[in-house]
Structures are given as structure tokens and as C-alpha cells.
Amino acid sequence: MQTGLFRLLGTGPRAAARQAAALFGLAALLALVGILNDPANSRKLLVVALLDLAITLFALKWRWTRPHAPALLGVAGFVVLGLSTWSFGGVATGTGPFLVLLFAWAALHFPRWILLTYAAPATLAYLLPLVLTGQPPLVLGSAFVLMPVALAVGLLIEAQARHLRDERERLARIERWRAAMINTLAHDVRSPLxxxxxxxxxxxxxxxGLTVQILDTALRQTNRISRLADGLLDLERIDSSGHLKLDRRSYPARGLVKDALSYVRSDADVRVDIDEQTTVYVDKQRFEQVLFNLVGNALKYGKPPVVVTFVRDGDMDRLEVRDHGPGIPEELRPKLFGQFAVGGPDGVGLGLWIVRQLAVAHGGQAVAEAREPGVAMVITFPVAPLSPQG
Incomplete structure (x- = not known):
């Protein structure tokens, strides 16, 4: 549940009403503080404070459902401003800034036609008290400066807010399309597979004979595609809930890496430098997916040999896949694990984003480190927790 300042943020009629309540609450507080500075007008200031407080409470308590209904609070604010200016004999020191604030608030939540509609009551609320209190033409003329400025500020904010809303909706449509595409791909591939x-x-x-080897290879690849489909669904769950359920166990690191490399066609270009006694605490399927992506990218974008190492560094296990190619520019390395990193001779595509998501799900991280020559993709995994007997 949101509390404090964050309850003021958001869109919709209720958020608009909460922000209006904050403005009028501030105005009421300033009026009460003004009593201390101007005791002679204490009664007038108290009336203004009570009116502002009444609007504040109404804004908070009323159940706002219609999108543009809170705009009526702005009209009520103009009335209070006019009454305040008239009560103080035509002194409009605080009227101008608050008028601009009301236009800015309205611009964040309502279409431009409401701002244009505001122009008449706002001008009347500003001018009428000045006329009734007999202010000179020079003071009356200030309305022809203040009102265009307030309206211009409102229209500018409204245009920017509308642009941001349109952009957010466009991104939301893209995200919905992406999620639907991933789910469709992952589900539809299972049946024919x-x-x-x-x-x-x-x-x-x-x-x-040789047919057995060919069929074994084909079966391994179909199993891998099936796991990748499951992985896509899991990654979609990460996007929506931030959580991926893992089945972590301790495995011999060298044997696990060798099994994963059986899916790599060019395994002759890959060297495994892992001690036989080393163990790793991971989800086997996710670990194989990580290693396959890293080795595949190293073979595609780097140069052999690709060296796979696995060492323990404190409370983290460190998987390193290094190629001996031209390397990756320093300015590009931090971007490699982004969701839509650009592929090509200097970068990779979605595969490294998947690697990073799986590393984070394990409680580790993924980084690219420079080597001479080449580059090393480094993935860390937390070590296995101590058993109760340990």
C-alpha cells in the first residue's frame, strides 16, 4: 500500500483529487501562518483557511469516479481566490501564483479544453475583486499579463503530459504484444516438437551405426528446444512477477559443463579447465542454458579456443567463458546484458539478457571482462548453503 508522498503521484480522478487536496491544504496552512504576521486581518484569514480546508476535505472524502469531475475543484479554488482578494481590499499578492498552480495542476490531469474553459472563471476571479475594491487601471491591467501566462504554462504542461501518456500507452502496447508473442511461441512449439x-x-x-549418432544428436537438440520453450515461459514470469522458481542442487561442475557442451556442435574448439573436485549449486537446466548461450556467442563472435573455467571466490562460484577474439569495446560491455542489445560483430542479442536473468534468479550476476586477447563472460552463483550438520 502506498503511503506518504507516493499517494500524491499517479493518474486518474482520485490522484487528481489528492493533488488538489495537497494544494488547498497548503493554502489553508499559509493562511493560518498569515494570522501571525497580520493579526488585524485574522478573521478574514481564518475564513480563507476554513474554506481552503473545506475544499481539501471534500477532495479527499468524495468518491471521484468520472474522469474530469475533479476539475470542479479548480473552479472552487477560483472562487476562494476571488473572495480572498476582495476581503483584503484588492491585495492580490498570493492570487497570481496560486492561479498558475491551479492551471499547472489541471494540465497534468485534464485535456486542453478544460484549461480553455478555466480562462473565463479565472479571469473573473482575479479581476472582479479588483474592480469592486476600486483598484487603478494599472493594477487591473495586470490581468492581461497574468492570465495569458497562466494559460500558456497550463497548455505547455498539458501538451507534454499528453505526449508522455501517449508514449506510455505505446510502450504498453509493445509490451503486451511482446508478452503475447513469447507465450504463443513457447506454447505452440511444444506440440509439433x-x-x-x-x-x-x-x-x-x-x-x-552412424544413424544412431545422428538421431542421438537430433534428440538432444529437440530436448534443448523444449527446455528453451520452458525457459521463455519462465522468463516471462520473471517480467510479470519478478520471481523464477529454481530447482537448485549440488553437481560436479566439470561433468555439468561437459553435459551442456554436448549440445555445442563445435565442441572441438572449446576447452574445459575445471578441477574434478569442484562442485556447483545451481538449477541444472538453467545452468546449461547459461553455458550454451555463452559458448555459442563466444564461438560466433570471438575466436577459438573458447576456454571454460570454474573457480570459487569466497561465497560465490565464478563461471568464466573466454574467447580469444578481437574483444568488445569498453563502452559497449555494460550494455551487453540488456534486454534488446544489438547483435553484430561488436555485440550480441537477446541471449545474454537471458543469461543475466538466470544469473540474477540464482542470486548472482553477469558481467563482461576484457582479456588480452578476447573477452570473458563471467557469471557468479552463490555457493551451496551449509547443511544443518555442517
Whole structure:
């Protein structure tokens, strides 16, 4: 539940009413403070404070449902401003700034036609008290400066707010389309993939010689595509809920890496430099997805040999996949793990964003470090927690 200042932020009629209440509450407080500076007008200031307070309470208590209904609070504010100016004999010291504030507030929440509608009552609220108190033409003429300025400020803010709302809606449409596309892709690929996998398994039972190796490779790839489809769905859940359920266990790091590299066709260009005794506490499927993406990118964008190492650094395990290619410019490295990083000879695409999401889900991080030659993609994973007996 939002509290404090953050309850003032937002869009819609209720947010508009809360912000109006804050403005009128401030005006009431200033009127009460003014009593201390001007005791002779204490009764008038008290009346103004009570009116501002009444509008504040009404703004907070009324159940605002219609989008433009809170705009009526601005009209009430003009009435109070006019009454205040008249009560003080035509002194409009605080009227001008508050008029501008009301136009700025309205511009954040309502269309321009409401601002144009405000022009008449605002001008009347400013001019009528001056006329009734017999102010000279020079003072009356200030309305022809103040009102265009207030209206111009309001229209400028309204245009900018409208642009931001349109942009936010455009991004929301893109996000909805992206989420639908990912879900459709992940779901629709499962049915035909399952049929292919069953057919390959049937063929594998009667195969001999080289055909067995080919079918085993095809089965490994179909299994990988199936896991990738599951991964896409999991990543979509990360976007929507910020949480990915992991099945973490301790595995021999070298054997886990070797299994994952069985999906890499150019495994002859990959060297594994991991001690046999090293273990890693990860979700096996996610770890394989991380390693496959890193090695695939290293082979595609760098130069062999690609070296995979795994070492313990304090309470973190450190997976490093290094190539011996031209490297990545320093200014580009922090952007590599972005969701839509640009692919090409100097960068990679969505794969590294997936790697980063999986690393973060484990409680680690993903960074790119320069090497001479080449670049190293470094992923960290927390070590296994101590058992109760430990």
C-alpha cells in the first residue's frame, strides 16, 4: 500500500483529487501562518483557511469516479481566490501564483479544453475583486499579463503530459504484444516438437551405426528446444512477477559443463579447465542454458579456443567463458546484458539478457571482462548453503 508522498503521484480522478487536496491544504496552512504576521486581518484569514480546508476535505472524502469531475475543484479554488482578494481590499499578492498552480495542476490531469474553459472563471476571479475594491487601471491591467501566462504554462504542461501518456500507452502496447508473442511461441512449439521427438525415438530403436549418432544428436537438440520453450515461459514470469522458481542442487561442475557442451556442435574448439573436485549449486537446466548461450556467442563472435573455467571466490562460484577474439569495446560491455542489445560483430542479442536473468534468479550476476586477447563472460552463483550438520 502506498503511503506518504507516493499517494500524491499517479493518474486518474482520485490522484487528481489528492493533488488538489495537497494544494488547498497548503493554502489553508499559509493562511493560518498569515494570522501571525497580520493579526488585524485574522478573521478574514481564518475564513480563507476554513474554506481552503473545506475544499481539501471534500477532495479527499468524495468518491471521484468520472474522469474530469475533479476539475470542479479548480473552479472552487477560483472562487476562494476571488473572495480572498476582495476581503483584503484588492491585495492580490498570493492570487497570481496560486492561479498558475491551479492551471499547472489541471494540465497534468485534464485535456486542453478544460484549461480553455478555466480562462473565463479565472479571469473573473482575479479581476472582479479588483474592480469592486476600486483598484487603478494599472493594477487591473495586470490581468492581461497574468492570465495569458497562466494559460500558456497550463497548455505547455498539458501538451507534454499528453505526449508522455501517449508514449506510455505505446510502450504498453509493445509490451503486451511482446508478452503475447513469447507465450504463443513457447506454447505452440511444444506440440509439433513432441511429435518430432516421438518419431525420433521410434527411429532410434531400430537404428544402427552412424544413424544412431545422428538421431542421438537430433534428440538432444529437440530436448534443448523444449527446455528453451520452458525457459521463455519462465522468463516471462520473471517480467510479470519478478520471481523464477529454481530447482537448485549440488553437481560436479566439470561433468555439468561437459553435459551442456554436448549440445555445442563445435565442441572441438572449446576447452574445459575445471578441477574434478569442484562442485556447483545451481538449477541444472538453467545452468546449461547459461553455458550454451555463452559458448555459442563466444564461438560466433570471438575466436577459438573458447576456454571454460570454474573457480570459487569466497561465497560465490565464478563461471568464466573466454574467447580469444578481437574483444568488445569498453563502452559497449555494460550494455551487453540488456534486454534488446544489438547483435553484430561488436555485440550480441537477446541471449545474454537471458543469461543475466538466470544469473540474477540464482542470486548472482553477469558481467563482461576484457582479456588480452578476447573477452570473458563471467557469471557468479552463490555457493551451496551449509547443511544443518555442517
Amino acid at each position: 513432441g511429435t518430432i521427438q516421438i518419431a525420433l525415438e521410434e527411429l532410434r530403436e531400430d537404428a544402427t
